[in-house]
């Protein structure tokens with residue numbers, strides 16, 4: 001479980017943020033002044049610190065300098081919280097070693113997005129126990145995906161061949177070194193677009209191999225899994241990371257990620273049809289109640305039907321922004337309802353695959 005230290009002299013703020021971060025699966029400790037922020041940082045060794053600039057006695061900026069003096073805290077992400085829009089204060093904090101800042105009042109979704117983003121940036125730590133060729137492949141993929149997210153956010157296309165090569169390197173090492181270590185590195189973790197995409201991609205690959213698809217089809221299914229939600233880069237953080245239930249207006253905005261995804265793929269050269277199918281079809285349902293087209297059964301590509309199952313399974317088994325997590329067998333049972341959504345024949349094969357650890361024999 002990732003640990004976060006929240007330092008702010010407002011008890012109301014601390015209580016609120018403590019509750020929100022705990023809800024989404026972080027272990028949280030709070031401090032209400034600069035001196036206890038420093039002592040807690042040293043004792044608690046958090047994975048990330050949220051530090052208010054304005055605190056009595058020892059200010060946030062002084063606390064920041066003191067925390068950075070400790071060798072173990074040199075690389076810990078620190079996000080400053082400020083009520084000031086003045087550039088100088090924030091610049092001073094950045095110069096003293098802060099990584100980022102957020103200005104009060106802020107939407108909790110924006111804070112969670114920042115926190116996830118910074119924890120994501122320390123993925124190296126999670127991956128350092130994996131075989132070195134797996135680490136290299138994952139780093140290659142992370143860099144390619146970061147560039148893809150960046151370009152998509154700015155309205156550009158993707159470096160498709162770069163993504164395909166990186167995906168190929170990752171599935172190769174997953175085939176040879178297994179997926180267990182990668183999965184363990186993300187399972188106790190809040191979901192981010194990168195991790196969600198990586199997990200869906202890896203399961204797509206393993207399931208495709210289990211189904212005896214040829215090598216090219218296995219790779220394209222994995223690549224489709226990687227890019228299925230690329231349109232989410234266009235959804236505002238406060239909606240994408242909202243810990244509470246979305247209202248219908250917000251849900252309509254989230255649904256747009258499929259259309260945005262297709263726009264991004266249209267702006268990208270030489271995208272394979274399977275990848276487009278997955279992006280366009282992964283929220284369709286067998287009974288025609290899905291979106292964006294409301295198509296039914298066989299009208300939905302097999303790859304899209306596989307993605308819908310895997311997406312639901314990954315959401316149930318990996319802690320997401322709602323903080324829920326289910327055991328393998330329980331998750332598989334839950335996929336059977338509501339009836340009419342997922343392809344039952346493919347679901348049966350998927351259950352078999354999961355229970356056999358994706359090995360046929």
Ligand SMILES: [Fe+2]
Pocket residue numbers: 196228229311
């Ligand atoms: Fe998804």
Ligand SMILES: [Fe+2]
Pocket residue numbers: 228229257282283
């Ligand atoms: Fe999606």
